[in-house]
Amino acid sequence: xxxxxxxxxxxxxxxxxxxxxxxxxxxxxxxxxxxxxxxxxxxxxxxxxxxxxxxxxxxxxxxxxxxxxxxxxxxxxxxxxxxxxxxxxxxxxxxxxxxxxxxxxxxxxxxxxxxxxxxxxxxxxxxxxxxxxxxxxxxxxxxxxxxxxxxxxxxxxxxxxxxxxxxxxxxxxxxxxxxxxxxxxxxxxxxxxxxxxxxxxxxxxxxxxxxxxxxxxxxxxxxxxxxxxxxxxxxxxxxxxxx
Amino acid sequence: xxxxxxxxxxxxxxxxxxxxxxxxxxxxxxxxxxxxxxxxxxxxxxxxxxxxxxxxxxxxxxxxxxxxxxxxxxxxxxxxxxxxxxxxxxxxxxxxxxxxxxxxxxxxxxxxxxxxxxxxxxxxxxxx
Numbered sequence: 001x002x003x004x005x006x007x008x009x010x011x012x013x014x015x016x017x018x019x020x021x022x023x024x025x026x027x028x029x030x031x032x033x034x035x036x037x038x039x040x041x042x043x044x045x046x047x048x049x050x051x052x053x054x055x056x057x058x059x060x061x062x063x064x065x066x067x068x069x070x071x072x073x074x075x076x077x078x079x080x081x082x083x084x085x086x087x088x089x090x091x092x093x094x095x096x097x098x099x100x101x102x103x104x105x106x107x108x109x110x111x112x113x114x115x116x117x118x119x120x121x122x123x124x125x126x127x128x129x130x131x132x133x134x135x136x137x138x139x140x141x142x143x144x145x146x147x148x149x150x151x152x153x154x155x156x157x158x159x160x161x162x163x164x165x166x167x168x169x170x171x172x173x174x175x176x177x178x179x180x181x182x183x184x185x186x187x188x189x190x191x192x193x194x195x196x197x198x199x200x201x202x203x204x205x206x207x208x209x210x211x212x213x214x215x216x217x218x219x220x221x222x223x224x225x226x227x228x229x230x231x232x233x234x235x236x237x238x239x240x241x242x243x
Numbered sequence: 244x245x246x247x248x249x250x251x252x253x254x255x256x257x258x259x260x261x262x263x264x265x266x267x268x269x270x271x272x273x274x275x276x277x278x279x280x281x282x283x284x285x286x287x288x289x290x291x292x293x294x295x296x297x298x299x300x301x302x303x304x305x306x307x308x309x310x311x312x313x314x315x316x317x318x319x320x321x322x323x324x325x326x327x328x329x330x331x332x333x334x335x336x337x338x339x340x341x342x343x344x345x346x347x348x349x350x351x352x353x354x355x356x357x358x359x360x361x362x363x364x365x366x367x368x369x370x371x
Contacts, residue, residue: 071261134343163256163269167248207333209265209345222265223342230339 006032006087010039012051013094013098015101024048032082036074037065039081040093040105053105060216063155066238067105073157073214096160099171109156116154119195119220121179122186125150129186132220151217152179158211158221164204171204174211174221181224184231193235202228264346268329275326282319313367317360324359328352 008028010166026043034113037055040223056062058077065076070092098105102117106168122149124130131151147215158174159165166172172180177196196202205225257270289307292300306312332352336342 166255167252169247195352206269207337210262213263214263226337226339226342229337
């Protein structure tokens with residue numbers, strides 16, 4: 001079989017020990033139907049073993065390989081080279097925005113994970129609650145006894161694309177608020193409303209909807225944040241009449 | 244952290260490259276808001292001419308009939324209309340009303356804004 005090969009220049013962000021960021025170019029001859037992560041791995045394997053990046057599952061389940069590809073947040077394991085450049089073209093790979101860079105393409109996501117835990121992020125939910133209410137119902141079993149993994153893969157692409165997160169270190173960010181919305185739907189725990197009902201919570205969103213645009217996993221964080229606002233408001237109104 | 248509220252990060256708010264319609268609406272709302280705020284300042288300065296007597300104010304009004312000023316006025320109307328219509332969209336979608344159709348509603352409202360501006364432009368430049 002004759003495999004098509006493209007000549008692509010990978011321009012990779014390099015940054016170690018908080019030093020200024022530099023860009024290093026690598027010329028690759030690569031099958032355009034391979035993924036951007038394959039190219040990054042090839043650079044590491046055959047050109048520069050000091051390149052650091054995160055990856056694990058290679059099939060969009062672990063969320064580890066989120067990066068900026070030509071300026072757009074992408075899960076690099078499912079982003080084909082063909083879809084982001086052309087034969088003879090360049091492909092710029094940078095770490096996610098709005099996170100501190102640890103090394104090269106690796107960012108520090110510890111705050112993000114801490115906030116997810118505070119939002120009582122559940123890894124699994126019932127078939128009905130794991131889906132968005134406006135999704136087509138594709139369940140083959142509807143008795144509610146079965147659970148599945150929720151859609152959020154904790155990749156952080158939404159945080160990287162969010163303008164509110166760009167100028168605030170304390171804003172929880174779209175994934176965390178989406179997790180709080182989903183957890184509230186399951187538990188009805190009012191602590192989650194209090195968690196969301198603050199400036200760094202659901203009210204910190206500036207409605208740019210970029211989180212939902214870049215989400216690779218059908219979480220629709222923007223919709224969930226707006227839904228959380230609605231629920232927060234309803235809760236507050238109910239509290240007024242209880243007093 | 245890379246997400247400090249620094250001036251460079253603030254300017255990145257206005258970078259539309261690689262972003263989608265919702266983000267363009269976000270940028271447009273901020274630009275129009277800044278434009279309207281600047282206009283308010285200029286408006287107050289213009290009105291302060293009144294304190295310098297009728298002659299000073301009349302000469303300012305004569306200058307304001309210049310086509311360049313009219314284009315400026317049309318820009319103010321554009322800012323008001325775009326900011327207002329986009330604001331209605333944001334207010335609704337921010338509480339879950341039509342959130343899933345925020346792109347479509349933005350495009351539809353901007354089409355309405357264009358029609359309104361066309362109407363205003365005709366009156367201002369070709370009307371009596």
